Every structure is written in C-alpha cells, then in structure tokens.
Amino acid sequence: MRDFPSCFSENGVQISETTHGSSRNGQNMSACVYQIHMGRGESRMITITWSKNMMGQGFMIEIEDGTKHCLSKVEIKPWLFSKRKGSKNLDVEEATKVDIFWDLSTAKIGPGPEPLKSYYVAVVFDMKMVLLVGDMRKEAYKKTGARPPHSNATYIGKREHVSGKKVYSTRTQFCNNGRIHDISIECDTVRIKDPYLEICIDKKRVMLVKSLAWKFRGNQTILVDGFPLEVFWDVHSWLFGSPITTNAVFMFQSYAHVDKSFPWSSCSSSFRESQLQALGFSLVLYACKE
Incomplete structure (x- = not known):
C-alpha cells in the first residue's frame, strides 16, 4: 500500500485540517481548489472556502503562488439580512489586481456549505474571466464585462468536513x-x-x-x-x-x-x-x- 500521508502532498493541494477546522454541527465547511492562468505563462492557485452557520452562508477566497504562499485573500462573512451580491478589488502582487464578483441572491442552498445552483462567483484579471464558479454564466459575463480567458481554470481539489x-x-x-x-x-x-x-x-x-x-x-x-x-x-x-x-x-x-x-x-x-x-x-x- 502507498504511504497514506504522501498521497495528500503529491497532488499539489495543501491539506491542512487545522486550517479549516472541524465542525460538530453538521456539514458546514468546504474548500475548493482551482488552478488559474494569469497570462505570460503564469499560474496561481485559488481556494474558495464555503462556510455556513446559523447566520447564513459565506465564503473566503485565497490566492496563492506556486509555493503555496498566500498572496491575497478576502472573506465574505455569513449574512442573514444583507444583500448577497457585490464585488471587491484585490491587490495580489505589485501592479497586479484582480476583481471578485459574486451573486448569491437567488442561490438554492442544500444541506452542505456550497450553493447548489442559481449563483456565480467570478474572478477577473486584466478584463479576462480567469475563474467562474456557478451556473449563472451569462449574468456573470454581463455584470463583469470580462472576456473569456485564453485558458480555462482547472478544478484540482476539494477538502471538506462532514459529520454524522x-x-x-x-x-x-x-x-x-x-x-x-x-x-x-x-x-x-x-x-x-x-x-x-x-x-x-x-x-x-x-x-x-x-x-x-x-x-x-x-x-x-x-x-x-x-x-x-x-x-x-x-x-x-x-x-x-x-x-x-x-x-x-x-x-x-x-x-x-x-x-x-x-x-x-x-x-x-x-x-x-x-x-x-x-x-x-x-x-x-x-x-x-x-
């Protein structure tokens, strides 16, 4: 049998139980990892961590370089009465900015932390859609005004806490x-x-x-x-x-x-x-x- 811990590190996705925490109140945290292409041969890792508690649903976006060093992150905390859509601008590196757009105002929510449908989360760099999550693609492109990227993002990993x-x-x-x-x-x-x-x-x-x-x-x-x-x-x-x-x-x-x-x-x-x-x-x- 292969060494179990080594299998986690080989795939290039950092697995950290303490970072994302464990919950005793059901399935409420899920981290999805994507590799995006920024152009000029550069790639970055983006992790979207979905969370849910009694106040509502939220998410956090982290952008890392090839060494898993966090370049920038933004956290959208769980909401109950506030509008569930918006945008933020992030400084990732010197002279490098990305824009985050999201709309979960009509999202269908299941028992898990991730929305099921009728939502989008978009990451835009240099007016290109480098990452688009969710099924509301037309709405995301209309809102952001972004162009399709030269190379699509790749979904490479997911870390999730479940209980039962x-x-x-x-x-x-x-x-x-x-x-x-x-x-x-x-x-x-x-x-x-x-x-x-x-x-x-x-x-x-x-x-x-x-x-x-x-x-x-x-x-x-x-x-x-x-x-x-x-x-x-x-x-x-x-x-x-x-x-x-x-x-x-x-x-x-x-x-x-x-x-x-x-x-x-x-x-x-x-x-x-x-x-x-x-x-x-x-x-x-x-x-x-x-």
Whole structure:
C-alpha cells in the first residue's frame, strides 16, 4: 500500500485540517481548489472556502503562488439580512489586481456549505474571466464585462468536513467539467462486533471493506465513469482513539491521463500505480462522529 500521508502532498493541494477546522454541527465547511492562468505563462492557485452557520452562508477566497504562499485573500462573512451580491478589488502582487464578483441572491442552498445552483462567483484579471464558479454564466459575463480567458481554470481539489452518526455524504466531480456524483460513506465502528466500511457512488456500492479492525488504513482502485479512481481511508482514530474528538480521513484521487479502454480492474495494484502517472483531482474528506 502507498504511504497514506504522501498521497495528500503529491497532488499539489495543501491539506491542512487545522486550517479549516472541524465542525460538530453538521456539514458546514468546504474548500475548493482551482488552478488559474494569469497570462505570460503564469499560474496561481485559488481556494474558495464555503462556510455556513446559523447566520447564513459565506465564503473566503485565497490566492496563492506556486509555493503555496498566500498572496491575497478576502472573506465574505455569513449574512442573514444583507444583500448577497457585490464585488471587491484585490491587490495580489505589485501592479497586479484582480476583481471578485459574486451573486448569491437567488442561490438554492442544500444541506452542505456550497450553493447548489442559481449563483456565480467570478474572478477577473486584466478584463479576462480567469475563474467562474456557478451556473449563472451569462449574468456573470454581463455584470463583469470580462472576456473569456485564453485558458480555462482547472478544478484540482476539494477538502471538506462532514459529520454524522455512521453515514457521511457529499457531492463532487472527479475531473474538470465532469458530471457530479453523490458519494456516501457508511462506517459503524461502535455498535457492531465486526466494523466495516462501505462506499457508494450514486447509490451504487463500489467498495466494501470487512474486518476493519485489521484494515483500518488502506487503498483500493475503483472505476467511475470508466476511469480508475484510487480510494484511501484511515479510520484508526475511530477504532483505537476517541471517535468523538478525532476525525477519520478519506481521499479520492483521480488521474489526469489514463487509457479508458484498458482493463484496469483486472490489473494488479502495483501495475496500476506504475501506469497512473499524472495526478488529476483529489477529494479529501475529514469525517467526524456526532
């Protein structure tokens, strides 16, 4: 099995549990990481962290350079009665400015921290739309007056905190512009003699780990949309620590360049690892028990 912590660092997305905090009040924090192209061969990382509490929904945008050094950030705190749209200007570097526009005034909100539809968050640099999140694309271009970029932003990672009694759920896509999947993780380590781990995608079981007391850490390759997806899990703290104060960690790692026609499911794990070279999208879930 590959070293579990190293898998988090290989994909270029900084994974920091303490930075984003853990919640005991349900699923209320999600950080989505994008790589944007600024022109002249320069790229930057943008993280949009969605949060939700009793006062409403908010988000924070952080812009980082290639060394994960934060160049600039802005936080739009949760609101209840104020207007849920606006704009801000950010100084990212010397002589470099970006404009942030957002409109969540008609956003449809689900149980998670991210809006479901009828919203946009736009990042504009040099009058080009370097990042556009949400489904209100026409409204965003009309409001900002920006032009389409030479190269689209790439969605490369997501970090999310989920909580529950034995079932933990989220929604995500495993590649840029891919379809959105519903993920459900069921893991009961308290009330049964032989704990197990079950993962379903779109209500279909794709993985079952029995004898979890012996297999509390591991990885397995599954197929989603015909492509290989590596799943890592670490539930050691739930089994041998304090499940109320510690998190289990799950990671779903896709790959950027694979041969879809190749029979991946019949290959050994060592062969699959040698063939899957370019890392694509990573979803990391920190799961805490209520």
